[in-house]
Amino acid sequence: LSSARLVTLIGPGGAGKTRLSQEAAEALLRASAGHGGAGGDTTGDGTRHGLLDRVRDGVRIVELAPVDDPAGVPEAVVTAVGARETVLYGAGAEGMRAATERGGDPVDRLAEHCGRRRMLLVLDNCEHVVDAAARLVETLLERCPGLTVLATSREPLGVPGESLRPVEPLPEPVALRLLADRGAAARPGFRVEDDPEACAEICRRLDGLPLAIELAAARLRMLTPRQIADRLDDRFRLLTSGSRTVRPRQQTLRADVDWSWDLLDDGERDVLRRLSVFAGGCDLAAAEAVCGPAVLDVLGSLVDKSLVVASPPADGAGGDGMRYRLLETVAEYASERLDESGQRTGAERAHLTYYRELARTTDPLLRGPDQLAAIGRLEREYENLRTALRHALAARDEQEALCLTLSLAWYWQMRDQRIEARNWCREVMALGPDPFAEPVRPVPSLWRRCTDAPPPMSDEVLAEARRGVHLSHMACMDTELDDWMTPEAQRRLRVIAAVYAPGQPQICRPPGTFWAFALMLIGEMGTLYKVVDEAVRTCRQTPGFDWELASNLQMRANFLANRSDWAGDALRDADEALEIYRRLGDAWGTAESLSARAEARERRGECALAAADYEEAIRYAERLGAHAQAAVLTARLGGVLLETGEEERGERLLREVIERRGGGHEPALPAARLFLTGWLGMTGRTADARDQLRALREEFRLSNYVVFDAFILGAEGWLDVVDGHDERALGTIREALAQSNNPLTLAIAAHMRASHLTMGATALAGVDGGRRARDAARCLGAADASLPPGHVAGRMEREVRDLAERRTRDALGDPAYETAYAEGGRLSPEEAAALV
Structure with a gap:
């Protein structure tokens, strides 16, 4: 008000415009009364003095809400300012004409009354008579140089010089x-x-x-x-x-x-109804697709009337245009009106079609230089994509649901939204027949992705799309691993494993690549390695399969990095995948390849180089906003720093990962807690270490996520040994050995069984007053003999091994130890486990 002669408070109904205008008017009156019309410039720039001088002749508040005829606006203002006799609201046009005949033109009378005064005129609730109010204000401001106007309205008056002050919802x-x-x-x-x-x-x-x-x-x-x-x-x-x-x-x-609704014309009402199908707002292109190509002018009107909120892109949110959204109250009201109009089915179909196409055309961009922009686009529109999926499910439109789900499958993997993916896949799977029903039917090779074209799909592509959604569901196995271990589930996994043949093109790219999880879950690790080898060969022979080649090389590197004798091959695969991903501009794949290379280097004992790879991978992940991926990489970095001698930093990083945990599926927590547990046990802080393991079990139980129990059991057994509970340690290590015999566990950590045998030897050497020391030495010999060729032991492994040998030698003496140790070298791991 200190810088403009017309200020209009605009905002939705119920935002408090009237109250704010009244508070402002009363505050000015109080200040003016105390000011006394002289001096008193408290700001040093004359602003306060100037503003109070502009209301020295008072403030008048005009309630326009009761005025039901625009022609009555001037007369209502005349009455409020006391420029003539009162005319009752609602008197209608006849009454207004009669009043005009008695007292002359009300606009002239107003101009005469206000022209000699310096005053503030508050016009409250202008929206239903906005044209008449605007004409009157423009005339009065021209003819009354000392007049200032404060208006409230759900839309601007549109008068030259008007200063708009949005009254926004309360924070x-x-x-x-x-x-x-x-x-x-x-x-x-x-x-x-x-x-x-x-x-x-x-x-x-x-x-x-x-x-x-x-x-x-x-x-x-x-x-x-x-x-x-x-x-x-x-x-x-x-x-x-x-x-x-x-x-x-x-x-x-x-x-x-x-x-507000009653003040709209038919076109505005139609657009407002249709906008209610959006969730989280929309951009102009989406609004045009759902509301019609001529929506721009109507949107502008609805924004002016405070029924649609227009917002520029948030910093860092991407996008280059305004977004439009309804307040939740307006959205619910408009949704009811949409139901009444009978237009819901058409509006939801248009919404579904638009967002299916958005997902389908954005999905390929997740694999190249536009990856960051594509992620941002899907994140901005994610609530609309979820809503489109709900529309497809409600309409039982299987093809639309399949296309949308498969278009989002890789995004879900990149963002580690596995519980979300699992739940959507489960609902979409229920729309059609089971593509993996017995008897087993081998499928033909397909070179198209199921999202290369929108629905309708051919029968062949439709069948593959169904398989893809089932495989995407299976790829979320670590959120419900127990469910995949039942006899019924294992039988189904064997059917899935028999459907495809190694080297088929559709299993070289997601969701077909997820087929490998079926082989992993049934323990067919030998077949799994062959499948990945054949996928690499197919990709090398197929033009345009560069990304798929990098993906399969990186997957193979991850498998190979689990064994020291294969770590060199893993390193070569990771290097090649890294070169391809960098050439393609795929930052997510680059981070994954760096991680695979770091694991291979860890296995070779090159921990400093591994740490450098993890740090670079973290930078790529953070640049993408891939927080779950960055957390996993940070946990791995923390673990490898403990090996390089940077113990303080390593422990700090592990604790940061644990403290930053959110809710639901947390893939970084198992590694972070297990690495930290081992380090705490090595440094004598066993109580803290046990707290970490207790939290680990509780978190997995709460989130329905199951880590391979052998890891936790091994850690618990080691803490029992450190605390001197050798008998209890033996019981725990027996369980760990049983779990570590699982083919999947052996594939992930080929050295685990040897580690558990070594722990068992440590405990055996301490029970029964040393009478089991001979078995301890034999277990230790068997453990060393069962390690993969070229195995490089980590720091904790070396400490456990040294403790086991010291204890056993002390109990037996060197000659007896050497004899028993040699005997153990001729035992199978199963025979040695039987000793424990």
Whole structure:
């Protein structure tokens, strides 16, 4: 108001425009009365003095809400400022004409009255008579140089020189304060702190609108905050208990939104209805696809009328255009109107088609230089993509659901949204027949992806799409590993394993590559290596399969890096994959290849080089915002730093990974907790180490995620040994040995069984007063003999091995130890495990 003669407060209904204008007017009146019209410049720049001088002749507030005829606007203002006799609101055109005949033109009378004064005129609720209000204001500002106008409206007046001040919804802390104040008035003793989560949900879902929050607070006389929050899906029936002293349209939430709806024309209502099918807002292209190509002008009008919120892209969110969204209250109202219109099916179909195409055409960009932009696009539109999937499922449109799911499958993998992927896949799988039903039917080779073209799909492509969704579901195995271990599930996995043949093109790229998990889960590790070898060969022979070649090389490197004698081959594969990914501009693949190379270097004992690879991989992952991937890499870095002698930094990184954990599936936690447990045990902090293992088991139980039990059992057994509980350690190590005999566990950690035998030897040497020391030496000999060729032991392995030998030599003496140790070298791992 200090810099403009016309200020318009705009915002949605219930935002508090009227209250703010009244507070401003009263504050100016109080300040003016205290100012006395002389001196008193408290800001040093004349601003306060100048503003108060502009209201020296007073403030007049004009309520335009009751004016139902635009022609009555000037007369209402005349009455409010006291420029002539009062005319009753609602007198109609006849009354207005009669008043004009008695007192002359009201605009002239206003101009004459205000022209000699310096005053503030507040015009409240202009939206339903906005044209008439705008004409009057423009005339008065031209003819009355000392007049300042403060207007409130749900849309701008559009007068030259108008300064718009949006009255936006309250931010959460202020909204909660309002709820606390009004709630305590409605129910003495009410405190937001008693249920902060429900109170925050109420304020958030009511968009921070003061009117809606006050109506909700009134309900606290009979409902708890949680009951109110749980009923906000039916907010228009819930929020109906407003003050009897306010205008009727402010006594219920529906009446307030009805007021705005009644001011719209048919085209605006049609667009607003259709916009309600979006979730999380939309850009202009999406709005045109769902609402029609001529939506631009209508959108602008709805933005002006505070029914659509237009926002520029957030910093770092990508995108180059405005986004449009409805406040939740407006969206619910418009959705009801959409149902009434009978247009929902068409609007949802247009929404589904648009977002299916967005996902389908964005998916290939996840594998190249536009990867970051593609991720940003899918993240911005993710709520709409979920909504499109729900539309497809509700319509039981299997082909649309298949196309959408497969288009998102790689994004889910990159973002580690495995629980989300698992749940969507399960729902889509239920729409069609089981493509892996017995009897086993080998499938033909297909060179097309199922998302190369939108629905309708050919029968052959449709069948492969169904298989792809089933494989994508299986790829989330680590979120429900127990379910895959039942006899029924194992039988199904064997059917899946028999469907494809090594080298088929569709299993060279996701989701076909996930087929390898079936082989892994049934322990067919020999076949698995052959499958990956054949996939690499197919990719080398197929033009345009560069990304697929890098993907399979990187996968093979991960498998090979589990054994020291294969680490050289793993290194070569990782290097080649890294070169391809870098050439293609795939940062996610680059990080994965660096990780594979680091693991191979770890296995060769090149820990400093491994640490450098992990650090570079972390930089790529962080650049992409791949937080889950970065956390896993950080855990691996922390573990390898313990090997290089940077113990303090390594421990700090591991603890940071653990402390940053969120909720749900946390792939970095197993490694971080296990690495930290080993280090804590080595440094005598066994109580802290046991806390880590207890937390590990509890987290896996809560998140339905199962790590290979052999890792945890081995760590628990080692802590028992360190604490001197040798008898208890033997029982734990027996369980660990049974688990480590699993083909999958052996493939992931070929040296694990030898490590458990070494731990068993340490415990055996200490029980029964040393009477089992001979068996301990034999176990130690068997453990050393069963290690993969060229195995490079890590720091903890070396410490366990040294302790086992010292204990056993002390109990037996050197000659007896050497004899028993040699005997153990001729035992199989199974025979040595039997000794334990």
